Amino acid sequence: MIDLLYIALTLFAFAALIAYVRGCALLGREDTADQRGKDER
Amino acid sequence: MTANGWVQILFFCVVLFAITKPMGIYMLKVFDGSYRWLGFLERPIYRICGIDEKEDQHWTSYAVGMLLFSAVTMLVTYVALRLQGTLPLNPQHFPGIVDRQSFETAASFATNTNWQSYSGESTMSYLSQMSQLAMHNFASAAVGIAIAIAVIRGISRRSAGKLGNFWVDTIRGTLYILIPFAFVLALLMVQQGAIQNFSSYLTVTTLEGAKQTLAMGPVASQEAIKQLGTNGGGFFNANSAHPFENPTPWSNFLSMIAIFVIPTGLTYTLGRMVKHQRHGWAVWAAMFILFFAGTTTAYWAEARGNPIHAAEGLDVKASSLQSGGNMEGKEVRFGIANSALFAVITTDASCGAVNAMHDSFTAIGGMVPLVNMQLGEVVFGGVGAGMYGMLLMVVLTVFIAGLMVGRTPEYLGKKIQSREIRMVMLAVLASPLVILGLTAIASVLPAGLKGLNNSGPHGFSEILYAYTSTFANNGSAFAGLTGGSYFYNTTLGIATLIGRFAVIVPALALAGFLSERKVVAESVGTFPVATPLFVGLLISVILIVGALTFFPALALGPIVEHFLTSARVLF
Numbered sequence: 001m002i003d004l005l006y007i008a009l010t011l012f013a014f015a016a017l018i019a020y021v022r023g024c025a026l027l028g029r030e031d032t033a034d035q036r037g038k039d040e041r
Numbered sequence: 042m043t044a045n046g047w048v049q050i051l052f053f054c055v056v057l058f059a060i061t062k063p064m065g066i067y068m069l070k071v072f073d074g075s076y077r078w079l080g081f082l083e084r085p086i087y088r089i090c091g092i093d094e095k096e097d098q099h100w101t102s103y104a105v106g107m108l109l110f111s112a113v114t115m116l117v118t119y120v121a122l123r124l125q126g127t128l129p130l131n132p133q134h135f136p137g138i139v140d141r142q143s144f145e146t147a148a149s150f151a152t153n154t155n156w157q158s159y160s161g162e163s164t165m166s167y168l169s170q171m172s173q174l175a176m177h178n179f180a181s182a183a184v185g186i187a188i189a190i191a192v193i194r195g196i197s198r199r200s201a202g203k204l205g206n207f208w209v210d211t212i213r214g215t216l217y218i219l220i221p222f223a224f225v226l227a228l229l230m231v232q233q234g235a236i237q238n239f240s241s242y243l244t245v246t247t248l249e250g251a252k253q254t255l256a257m258g259p260v261a262s263q264e265a266i267k268q269l270g271t272n273g274g275g276f277f278n279a280n281s282a283h284p285f286e287n288p289t290p291w292s293n294f295l296s297m298i299a300i301f302v303i304p305t306g307l308t309y310t311l312g313r314m315v316k317h318q319r320h321g322w323a324v325w326a327a328m329f330i331l332f333f334a335g336t337t338t339a340y341w342a343e344a345r346g347n348p349i350h351a352a353e354g355l356d357v358k359a360s361s362l363q364s365g366g367n368m369e370g371k372e373v374r375f376g377i378a379n380s381a382l383f384a385v386i387t388t389d390a391s392c393g394a395v396n397a398m399h400d401s402f403t404a405i406g407g408m409v410p411l412v413n414m415q416l417g418e419v420v421f422g423g424v425g426a427g428m429y430g431m432l433l434m435v436v437l438t439v440f441i442a443g444l445m446v447g448r449t450p451e452y453l454g455k456k457i458q459s460r461e462i463r464m465v466m467l468a469v470l471a472s473p474l475v476i477l478g479l480t481a482i483a484s485v486l487p488a489g490l491k492g493l494n495n496s497g498p499h500g501f502s503e504i505l506y507a508y509t510s511t512f513a514n515n516g517s518a519f520a521g522l523t524g525g526s527y528f529y530n531t532t533l534g535i536a537t538l539i540g541r542f543a544v545i546v547p548a549l550a551l552a553g554f555l556s557e558r559k560v561v562a563e564s565v566g567t568f569p570v571a572t573p574l575f576v577g578l579l580i581s582v583i584l585i586v587g588a589l590t591f592f593p594a595l596a597l598g599p600i601v602e603h604f605l606t607s608a609r610v611l612f
Contacts, residue, residue: 002141003140006119010112013535014109014112018105025553027460
């Protein structure tokens with residue numbers, strides 16, 4: 001039972017990290033859009 | 042402090058400087074594909090694994106590949122450790138490792154931390170040591186080097202977020218750097234007296250007639266990659282203080298050089314890849330100054346010894362008959378200078394191997410390893426980890442310099458804007474969040490306090506050191522804490538995972554973002570990144586970020602302990 005919990009914890013941690021990659025990519029993309037707007041202005 | 046001690050420290054510094062350029066050139070040529078002397082092995086690996094070596098991955102694919110690789114190898118290790126009792130190469134018939142320790146050990150080794158809450162010689166079978174722990178020693182180190190190279194690529198080229206190929210970089214790092222160097226180092230270690238066998242443990246009769254068990258095993262091969270990959274996990278509990286792991290002062294010197302050889306070389310590789318060699322040397326200079334300051338402080342504190350001894354009239358001066366200073370927890374064959382030097386090197390890098398017990402250092406001597414780790418281990422640092430950690434600091438420095446002169450910050454011709462700084466701050470803020478947060482929780486919960494063997498500020502230092510060491514992926518222990526419990530095994534395991542990957546992901550994102558930037562020509566307003574001013578500012582930023590973040594915690598631990606020791610209060 002505890003084995004399953006530790007395996008689930010590991011899988012959850014890495015799933016969260018992959019989501020973190022996506023989150024960082026989104027942060028960068030939003031900024032690019034912001035900059036483009038400023039340039040156009 | 043003695044002249045002999047200083048000569049040994051300065052000799053290490055000279056050798057460190059001398060190996061930087063050749064190692065840097067070798068790594069540059071390995072990763073740009075121009076040295077392929079093991080191509081007859083490399084190409085079949087790509088074919089078998091289905092890797093297209095020409096594929097240039099976007100930073101997100103690079104990061105996800107790295108995370109999946111780490112997740113799978115960590116889970117395999119968890120299962121292998123749990124099943125140890127039923128697997129071969131286990132002459133001592135050790136049972137499977139308990140669940141909490143399997144989790145922590147798998148997380149710890151997959152992240153290049155190698156925090157060990159067990160004694161290797163009484164817990165791990167030869168199969169576990171070789172197929173799991175040693176495998177991670179190679180793999181996690183290769184991943185670190187790959188990430189550093191990818192981050193430098195992002196800085197040095199314009200490639201729309203593409204940073205290279207994670208699988209190719211990891212295989213090249215393993216095949217061309219770690220395996221050949223570890224092989225040679227293992228032979229040198231055997232020549233010095235480190236053991237390498239599959240024998241059952243020996244029972245011998247001592248001169249006093251008592252029976253003693255001598256642990257055996259494939260130690261030299263483990264030792265070589267342990268130092269070279271800045272892993273630090275010892276075959277024996279005593280780590281590099283054990284005579285079978287680190288038999289002589291010469292093997293000790295080789296160990297210290299092995300810890301720094303890849304990180305120091307990477308500074309030269311940086312300079313060549315960004316086509317600004319003086320910048321590479323400027324980064325090296327900043328690292329060296331911080332390293333030398335740490336060494337001087339630790340050596341001074343340990344050579345000075347315990348002030349209570351001197352106050353009691355004991356002779357604590359070094360002479361031909363005694364080393365003087367604080368010899369508690371230190372090996373006589375290494376002495377104070379080499380123990381202080383090793384402690385600084387192992388915590389500047391993310392190694393964590395120890396040849397002396399840091400818990401037995403004086404308060405200030407013990408604070409130096411703690412501070413080294415809290416600075417982010419950017420002083421040469423772990424293989425690869427030190428370089429990408431330092432580049433985060435460089436970007437922050439350039440940003441602050443740009444703000445000071447009122448211009449848009451540029452780093453090597455690329456503009457640093459808000460999204461780059463967001464990534465730097467995500468990486469920088471992860472450390473106080475985890476280290477201080479978990480230290481605070483462990484300092485108040487009964488489950489955390491139960492692991493303490495010392496009270497007062499020294500006990501607090503033990504908890505702070507444990508979370509600092511695991512977050513920084515160092516793995517050395519301030520030996521007084523009993524970390525073998527569900528609370529510590531689980532929280533320390535989580536700290537290693539966050540410490541590794543919550544820094545790598547923003548570092549790769551930063552590199553990806555920079556690779557999308559146009560390179561602009563240098564102007565009079567560009568902050569030069571190869572001058573003494575840059576070195577000074579970089580050191581200041583590293584110290585200020587570390588000091589502001591951790592000074593209050595240090596004040597509650599080693600600093601107050603230092604003053605209380607002078608007032609004859611011990612813990």
